[in-house]
Amino acid sequence: MASDGRREQNIRLIIEMEDRIAQCKRCKSLLSCIRKPSMGKGDLEPDMILVFENESKAAQNSDKLLELREMIKSEFNASKIYHTFMVRCQPKACAIRSNTSCYLENKKLIDRDYKCLLSGKSCEGIPIKPADDNIIHCLPFLLEELEILDPRIVILFGDRVSDFVLKSYGIFKEVNTGDAFYDSIGRLFIAVPSTEEFSIEECHKLRDHILIDENLA
Numbered sequence: 001m002a003s004d005g006r007r008e009q010n011i012r013l014i015i016e017m018e019d020r021i022a023q024c025k026r027c028k029s030l031l032s033c034i035r036k037p038s039m040g041k042g043d044l045e046p047d048m049i050l051v052f053e054n055e056s057k058a059a060q061n062s063d064k065l066l067e068l069r070e071m072i073k074s075e076f077n078a079s080k081i082y083h084t085f086m087v088r089c090q091p092k093a094c095a096i097r098s099n100t101s102c103y104l105e106n107k108k109l110i111d112r113d114y115k116c117l118l119s120g121k122s123c124e125g126i127p128i129k130p131a132d133d134n135i136i137h138c139l140p141f142l143l144e145e146l147e148i149l150d151p152r153i154v155i156l157f158g159d160r161v162s163d164f165v166l167k168s169y170g171i172f173k174e175v176n177t178g179d180a181f182y183d184s185i186g187r188l189f190i191a192v193p194s195t196e197e198f199s200i201e202e203c204h205k206l207r208d209h210i211l212i213d214e215n216l217a
């Protein structure tokens with residue numbers, strides 16, 4: 001398909017998927033304290049997709065996320081990069097919510113300005129890691145996104161992202177940081193450390209993997 005046609009199709013399919021994500025209620029307990037689920041961002045005909053576990057670790061620290069994207073872009077001289085999340089709704093631990101009546105379960109407890117309706121102050125919930133159930137519920141959206149955008153390279157940040165995504169593609173080997181795998185259609189997956197631990201040295205190692213891949217191509 002011509003590039004313009006493919007881009008238009010990708011935009012249409014991504015918008016349609018994001019509408020479903022915005023309506024999704026599979027993880028009811030996560031919905032009270034978020035305004036909206038996290039969506040992917042970047043080039044819609046990407047060569048490379050970066051996958052983070054959830055937004056708390058990456059995008060809430062937007063400086064870190066931008067720094068990381070820029071590091072990868074300049075290392076590979078690549079502009080067609082997209083990033084996304086394995087779990088879209090950020091789980092939070094909150095003492096105020098856990099002390100309130102169960103009648104408030106499944107009610108939105110946060111307003112447009114991110115103020116808590118219970119305390120009247122800014123949300124004080126502490127971002128925590130998603131449970132395995134949340135990952136299993138949300139993973140189909142990520143797999144759909146990868147199928148739509150069809151990148152040649154997928155970078156998996158952190159052990160849990162690597163584990164769940166690779167198993168979804170039928171890769172059940174033990175995964176160590178820096179390992180690279182191909183799926184059945186030859187797409188390259190590379191397991192890298194989590195965002196907090198990802199450094200310029202890791203970026204150089206990533207480059208080595210991709211150069212090997214290009215030599216094989």
Ligand code: SF4
Nearest residue numbers: 024026027089137138
């Ligand atoms: S985390 Fe994913 S599966 Fe769970 S409610 Fe949010 S969008 Fe739906």
